[in-house]
Amino acid sequence: MAEFDETLGRNTVADSVPAGVHARSLTEFESLGGKVITKPFLVLAALALIGVILMLYRYMAGLGAVTNLSDGYPWGIWITYDVLIGTALGCGGYATAILVYAFNRWEYHPVVRSAVLTSVFGYSLAGLAIFLDIGRYWNGYKLFLPWSVNFNSVLVEVALCIAAYVVVLWIELLPAILERYPDNAKAVATRQRLERWLPVIVAVGILLPTMHQSSLGTLMIIAGHKLSPLWQTSLLPFYFLLSAIAMGFAVTVFESILSSMAFKRPYETPMLARISVCMAWLLVVYLAVRFADLLLRGAPVFTSGFLSFMFILENLLYLAPVIILLSPALRQSLRWLFLSAISMLLAGSLYRFDAFLIGYNPGPGWHYFPAPAEIFITLGIVALELMAYLYFVKRFPVLPTEHA
Amino acid sequence: MGLSRRDFLKVSASGGLLLASNLAPVPALARDPVPRLPEAVGILYDATACIGCKACMSACKEYNHLPPDHYNPSNIWDDPIDLSAKTVNIVKLYVNGTAQAKDQEINGYSYIRRFCMHCVDPSCTSACPVRALHKASNTGVVMYDKSACIGCRYCQIACPYNIPKFQWDQAFPQIVKCQLCSQRFAQGGYSACCEFCPTGASIFGNVQDLLKEAKRRLSLKVGEFADYPLQRVDSPNKVSRQVTPYLQHIYGDKEGGGSQVLMLANVPFNKLGLPQLPPTSQASHSETLYHTLYKGMIVPYVVLGGLFALIYKNTTGHGLP
Numbered sequence A: 001m002a003e004f005d006e007t008l009g010r011n012t013v014a015d016s017v018p019a020g021v022h023a024r025s026l027t028e029f030e031s032l033g034g035k036v037i038t039k040p041f042l043v044l045a046a047l048a049l050i051g052v053i054l055m056l057y058r059y060m061a062g063l064g065a066v067t068n069l070s071d072g073y074p075w076g077i078w079i080t081y082d083v084l085i086g087t088a089l090g091c092g093g094y095a096t097a098i099l100v101y102a103f104n105r106w107e108y109h110p111v112v113r114s115a116v117l118t119s120v121f122g123y124s125l126a127g128l129a130i131f132l133d134i135g136r137y138w139n140g141y142k143l144f145l146p147w148s149v150n151f152n153s154v155l156v157e158v159a160l161c162i163a164a165y166v167v168v169l170w171i172e173l174l175p176a177i178l179e180r181y182p183d184n185a186k187a188v189a190t191r192q193r194l195e196r197w198l199p200v201i202v203a204v205g206i207l208l209p210t211m212h213q214s215s216l217g218t219l220m221i222i223a224g225h226k227l228s229p230l231w232q233t234s235l236l237p238f239y240f241l242l243s244a245i246a247m248g249f250a251v252t253v254f255e256s257i258l259s260s261m262a263f264k265r266p267y268e269t270p271m272l273a274r275i276s277v278c279m280a281w282l283l284v285v286y287l288a289v290r291f292a293d294l295l296l297r298g299a300p301v302f303t304s305g306f307l308s309f310m311f312i313l314e315n316l317l318y319l320a321p322v323i324i325l326l327s328p329a330l331r332q333s334l335r336w337l338f339l340s341a342i343s344m345l346l347a348g349s350l351y352r353f354d355a356f357l358i359g360y361n362p363g364p365g366w367h368y369f370p371a372p373a374e375i376f377i378t379l380g381i382v383a384l385e386l387m388a389y390l391y392f393v394k395r396f397p398v399l400p401t402e403h404a
Numbered sequence B: 001m002g003l004s005r006r007d008f009l010k011v012s013a014s015g016g017l018l019l020a021s022n023l024a025p026v027p028a029l030a031r032d033p034v035p036r037l038p039e040a041v042g043i044l045y046d047a048t049a050c051i052g053c054k055a056c057m058s059a060c061k062e063y064n065h066l067p068p069d070h071y072n073p074s075n076i077w078d079d080p081i082d083l084s085a086k087t088v089n090i091v092k093l094y095v096n097g098t099a100q101a102k103d104q105e106i107n108g109y110s111y112i113r114r115f116c117m118h119c120v121d122p123s124c125t126s127a128c129p130v131r132a133l134h135k136a137s138n139t140g141v142v143m144y145d146k147s148a149c150i151g152c153r154y155c156q157i158a159c160p161y162n163i164p165k166f167q168w169d170q171a172f173p174q175i176v177k178c179q180l181c182s183q184r185f186a187q188g189g190y191s192a193c194c195e196f197c198p199t200g201a202s203i204f205g206n207v208q209d210l211l212k213e214a215k216r217r218l219s220l221k222v223g224e225f226a227d228y229p230l231q232r233v234d235s236p237n238k239v240s241r242q243v244t245p246y247l248q249h250i251y252g253d254k255e256g257g258g259s260q261v262l263m264l265a266n267v268p269f270n271k272l273g274l275p276q277l278p279p280t281s282q283a284s285h286s287e288t289l290y291h292t293l294y295k296g297m298i299v300p301y302v303v304l305g306g307l308f309a310l311i312y313k314n315t316t317g318h319g320l321p
Helices: A024-028 A037-061 A078-091 A093-103 A106-133 A138-142 A152-179 A185-226 A236-262 A271-296 A306-325 A334-358 A372-396 B005-023 B056-061 B123-128 B154-158 B206-220 B281-316
Strands: B041-046 B092-093 B108-114 B133-135 B142-144 B202-206 B224-230 B238-242 B261-264
Touching: A037 A372, A078 A106, A078 A185, A078 A236, A078 A334, A078 A372, A093 A106, A093 A185, A093 A236, A093 A271, A093 B281, A106 A152, A106 A236, A106 A271, A106 A372, A152 A185, A152 B281, A185 A236, A185 A334, A185 B123, A185 B281, A236 A271, A236 A334, A271 A306, A271 A334, A271 B281, A306 A334, B005 B261, B041 B206, B056 B092, B123 B133, B123 B154, B123 B281, B202 B206, B206 B224, B206 B261
Parallel strands: B041 B261
Antiparallel strands: B041 B202, B092 B108, B133 B142, B224 B238
């Protein structure tokens, strides 16, 4: 076990590691230490408990008992929030991996591990949400049998890719877990083996989200006329991919600022500003393609009533970070970086709600608004996610080492 | 370590390949449209001949062992207001203004039957990840196999007619839909709704024959008496009926790539709740886009190879994540 320095309240893994293990990765990250069971943790635990009880009820009484889903709106917030937005929020690991490993920008390396950590929980719990949502879950294993699968189904690509990526994410997190046991010879050997495989793991870890984040958009193509022309386009996969990467950057900035605030650590402002600028340029491309596409198709941007309002709101949220971040003065300010990250997260989330629920109209007479139990199950899943995050950053070397 | 132009180009080339295929407005490898199967069977429904007796609904429930569906809380009658997991066939009523004349759009009314259209190129079978929904290879009937179904309900998202229904009130639910009574085919039977239709408004048969019969009816002279086959398109039993006006449109001939259920009416079909669909199926759009990206997994492997080479080079001399 790592030694624990009571006065600093911080794990000193880096100093107690045998020689021969790569030096860089050991001094770069540290665990926070401190008590895991705190007041906020207990509040989260209560929410998670309510969620778990309602989940059990869902399995006993059926989906209709806890949700407002219907034959008109068969997919609700569990798919839209827990899976679509949950995995897009889990794109921090993917987005920073692109920057560091593909674009060779190693100055961002310190945030990779905490980004991977949020990705691990975002994706793992999206997987849990899928098993809550599918009605005949005992047949779920058939998705993984090549002879029983329909390879024309976009959902197959999404399901297999997400499942594979959850495994890859846990492998990517493994070094952080193993580093906690520097005296264990087996742990050290495993870490060295993982290090050799790094290029393969990272390459797969970039390819898989590229595939399934775009395919999540492709899912709605088959809905045809049921999705408003403001969102129904062959470019759905492109928009879903680009906005997922942008949300990955935004969540990395958001999480870094929030954890610095919560754990009273120094802010990484210059690095966050540079990450935010990458995000802004991505959004410039996104918005340019989005509006050119709408113009070419002659989509009813202003004449769709409530849908027009949601569309304009969604795109203003996309535009706000661009305006903020392209100003050199504003992007040096932590407050504006934080605001632009939040705006981006809201934009990507609203876009997903629009493309799957708000802009989806199965015909007259159908309505959907999530039931209280449905919302509480989602809150329970989010609470589980936050609890796991808090436990991990306090017990494992995940956050960047303080250079104070 | 800075970002060299060469690295940027490499990443753009590999990642861009995937994006470029998305961006192409007309995908290069458009999937061929699916032709009608020669032995395909279906139903021709003629709203002008329908008297709204709902004998088809009653027969459907009996032969498919479906429970009564109570809309009214008194729980006395089977009174569904729409299709559901308990009702896979329904007769609906269109009403306008004073509702004086049958089969008239303004100040008139019209019946319309709704049940699975048994598309030629169905969205549901394309969407279903585990082939629980599939087209029977000879009859073309869209069949459901509960032993394969995972209950994801993507079929409900995909279907342009909102046909597949889910048992929301069950802990172990199924998808329920019309299967044209294909369990009765082996004994020489056919769709119960057609067997019990008293007016020839619903007739069962080979789709090619049904198309011919539909065209014949559209060519009949209004006001004259004509023979309408009962129950089956090839049946010797016929009723003589005074022809009323038809809209010159066979719904299901071209809609969404065509369907094995065809409909005739004199009120525009969108007024009767049937969607206006383009002549190509949505399944072909979805699959063309999807297969452009994933044909033989070539693009993903190329991207993976490019990423690996790049990352291998970049990680030399750097540590683990």
